[in-house]
Amino acid sequence: MPSPASPQSLETAGRERGKRTGLLALAILSGINLLNYLDRYVVAALLPDLKRGPMHLTDFELGTLMSGFLIVYMLAAPIFGRLGDRGSRPRPIAIGVFLWSVATGISGLARSYAQLLTARALVGIGEAAYGTIAPSLLADYFARRTRGRAFAVFNMAIPVGAALGYIVGGVMREHFGWHAAFYVAGIPGVFLALWVLRLPDPPRGANEEEPAGHGGDEAGDRRGERAWAVYLRLLRQRTYVLTVLGYAAYTFALGGLAFWMPYFLERVRGIPAEQASTGFGEIVVLTGFVGTFLGGWLGDYWLRYSRQAYLWMSGWITLLAVPAAYVALAAGSPSVFYPALIAAELLLFMSTGPINTAIVNLVSPVERASAVALSILTIHLLGDVLSPSIIGGLADLSSLAAAVMIVPGAVGICAVLWLVAARSGAGSAAVMT
Numbered sequence: 025m026p027s028p029a030s031p032q033s034l035e036t037a038g039r040e041r042g043k044r045t046g047l048l049a050l051a052i053l054s055g056i057n058l059l060n061y062l063d064r065y066v067v068a069a070l071l072p073d074l075k076r077g078p079m080h081l082t083d084f085e086l087g088t089l090m091s092g093f094l095i096v097y098m099l100a101a102p103i104f105g106r107l108g109d110r111g112s113r114p115r116p117i118a119i120g121v122f123l124w125s126v127a128t129g130i131s132g133l134a135r136s137y138a139q140l141l142t143a144r145a146l147v148g149i150g151e152a153a154y155g156t157i158a159p160s161l162l163a164d165y166f167a168r169r170t171r172g173r174a175f176a177v178f179n180m181a182i183p184v185g186a187a188l189g190y191i192v193g194g195v196m197r198e199h200f201g202w203h204a205a206f207y208v209a210g211i212p213g214v215f216l217a218l219w220v221l222r223l224p225d226p227p228r229g230a231n232e233e234e235p236a237g238h239g240g241d242e243a244g245d246r247r248g249e250r251a252w253a254v255y256l257r258l259l260r261q262r263t264y265v266l267t268v269l270g271y272a273a274y275t276f277a278l279g280g281l282a283f284w285m286p287y288f289l290e291r292v293r294g295i296p297a298e299q300a301s302t303g304f305g306e307i308v309v310l311t312g313f314v315g316t317f318l319g320g321w322l323g324d325y326w327l328r329y330s331r332q333a334y335l336w337m338s339g340w341i342t343l344l345a346v347p348a349a350y351v352a353l354a355a356g357s358p359s360v361f362y363p364a365l366i367a368a369e370l371l372l373f374m375s376t377g378p379i380n381t382a383i384v385n386l387v388s389p390v391e392r393a394s395a396v397a398l399s400i401l402t403i404h405l406l407g408d409v410l411s412p413s414i415i416g417g418l419a420d421l422s423s424l425a426a427a428v429m430i431v432p433g434a435v436g437i438c439a440v441l442w443l444v445a446a447r448s449g450a451g452s453a454a455v456m457t
Contacts, residue, residue, distance in 0.1 A: 053220075065189030095145070114225055120150040121217040131206040133203070266448060268398070274379070307365060312369070337378055352365035
């Protein structure tokens with residue numbers, strides 16, 4: 025008869041299983057995040073055809089294709105945020121992934137501006153379910169000391185997915201037409217949606233190194249709260265608000281740059297169409313992969329010395345990106361603007377993982393989906409809902425070369441707000457201790 029396992033060996037085995045489950049969840053959620061941004065940015069590679077084709081869209085109408093999606097996305101986010109803090113998390117994520125994938129395919133059937141705008145807006149509902157709940161679920165698979173690296177991997181999918189959107193969109197547009205690009209972008213998400221249903225839903229705060237007050241008892245007290253009470257409480261947290269406002273300025277800059285850059289390279293710099301979209305995509309893949317990984321590693325390393333390490337690092341790194349972004353948009357020679365663009369994108373992507381980790385670390389585990397939802401609402405309302413349309417409108421009034429110069433200013437505002445948030449958070453921590 026075999027001897028029973030010791031409590032220590034059972035505990036070790038449990039930790040190993042938890043680690044394997046966390047890595048599996050990270051792989052699945054990161055894969056979906058990649059598709060999330062592929063679906064979102066495939067349209068950016070199709071702008072020339074949408075402008076010159078039968079629809080004859082204006083620059084402003086092209087900008088509103090992203091804005092329409094984001095308006096629905098940000099308005100749906102608070103609803104899914106409360107659902108994510110109250111009940112099962114894998115199920116609404118799976119439903120959301122399936123919904124946005126089908127809506128992406130439907131975009132390829134559009135024959136008018138109104139039909140295309142409606143299809144792109146519907147994508148926002150599905151992505152809102154995923155975007156608000158997935159970070160909360162991921163945070164409960166990893167301890168605070170390794171969470172920055174986990175979120176770095178998760179957020180590496182953003183530039184890779186966006187770049188694949190440019191590349192897939194550019195290749196499909198050239199060889200099969202813009203309709204086919206949407207069909208290809210939508211199919212994989214249907215299958216990944218089924219994988220999410222296999223993920224376990226760990227208790228909120230399962231991997232926290234904080235007092236127990238942040239866990240199950242608090243969850244029972246707060247799940248019955250009205251949604252507005254949770255969001256009002258978040259709005260009273262100064263460091264959280266400053267962090268999210270800085271993230272809004274960051275999203276304004278990065279969203280406008282991501283949407284218009286392939287067309288800017290083609291229209292203003294004279295780069296051939298397919299080279300403009302695929303070349304920019306390659307830059308985004310390289311800088312996004314390296315920058316996001318490096319930022320997550322540095323954030324976790326400096327966390328040993330400051331609880332606000334993610335904010336301090338993001339503020340200073342983003343400040344360095346301001347002159348690089350200016351040169352990338354102002355220089356006329358490829359030997360100048362390409363290196364500057366690579367430097368700017370690298371520095372900007374270094375903040376992606378740390379800032380998202382900072383947001384989930386600033387709040388209670390039972391409020392994380394709500395905190396992410398409020399962040400999504402704010403960063404898109406003040407960020408990339410506005411920037412594609414504003415840049416497009418300014419381009420209609422003057423030129424695209426002049427319109428994109430608002431991007432470096434937004435990057436500077438972002439850096440200042442994050443540095444102020446880091447100082448504010450450091451002061452609050454000192455008072456608490």
